[in-house]
Amino acid sequence: MFNSEHSSIIIEHRPNNRNTYIHITHKGEVKVRTPLKNESSIRRILKLRERWIKAKLALMQEGDIDKPVLGEHIRFRGENHPVHQLPSLQKKIEKGKNSINIEKYYHQFYKEEAILTIPSRVAFYARKMDLHPKEIRFKRLRSRWGSCDSHGIVTFNTMMMQLTYEQIDYIIVHELAHLRHMNHSKIFHELVRTYLPEEKRLRSTLRGIRPLGH
Template sequence: MFDASNSPITIHYRPRNRNTYITITHNGEVCVRTPFKELSRVRRVLREKESWINTKLHEITKRVSYQHTVGETILFRGEVVELERFEFLKKKVEKDQNSVNIEKYYHQFYKNEALLTLPSRINHYSKKIGLVPSEIRYKKMRRRWGSCSSSGIVTFNTMMMKLSYEHIDYIIVHELAHLKHMNHSKEFHGLVRTILTDEKKLRSELKAMRID
């Protein structure tokens, strides 16, 4: 249970910010970006948000970890799946004891699945939202699920294939919406919401999911 008076927090001083922003990491760390230097003022803001913070922390403890370890299962499309289902991958993992190579096998597996699965879903939502990328790229990224450049190039993280279709679709719509709004303004989120009515819930869930 989070206690605003005593629980540990990570504070990032941001003098240009107008407001204080609170985020919860995937491992339950409370991070604060604030223009306030005084710890007492930060704690006061946290007390006001204590109920919200505890709700988020509870959600994180309930959520299935979006990590996989080399073994008998693999995370695929939001579910923990027996590795035996993917015989080719299973044979490679069992044959090679080199951890670097095994990591490459998993990455290649997710990339292949992304190339098979994502183009049709991207095309579907592109037509629905009325926005078309100048180019679509797929690669493993460490910090983002996707990105959109000012020239209209949309890049998707192949590790998306760990996620459920619900979250995959959110990432697709999110990046396509950036073709019109290169920011996270109210207009941007409003556009995403015209396609996915539960975008707030999906956005919150994705923030707590670790990319690895």
């Protein structure tokens, strides 16, 4: 661990991670989970993300970190973004005349981003696990992040684009594992853990999260 002038920074080496993930804890710590061993490379990533880190810490101090305002902010990939940072969404919102229309545009945005983002990540883990879905579908679901049926059709909740990349990857691996085990048995969780060693932690982070209306 080393300190910056803004907050404590905790480095956790995760050789099985595909990417480097940065998370701000409720204590205001900057936690980095990364497959990288070179500290200078990690510092370079932190430098690139410095503006985001400062913004998240400032929001946390104000108590507004988890309160996106409809029409002004959006929960996207685990972060609250000002709408103006996402031109495709901003254009949609400018067409809306009331909050109902604005919410509809949020859902359209999530679906478009899911279709752009999720298939490549599914393909990556499908090759790794040698478990290939017959078809991938996208739908807004009220209570589940995803599902897999006995015909090999995997459906993903478009609202999962509100989540972090780590959580998105967990949902993908979870549903692919159902292609082999249509249950939540011990052997099922062991399969998920083979490809995501932090399966228990990721599953725990999702327990208290429900898709936001926007």
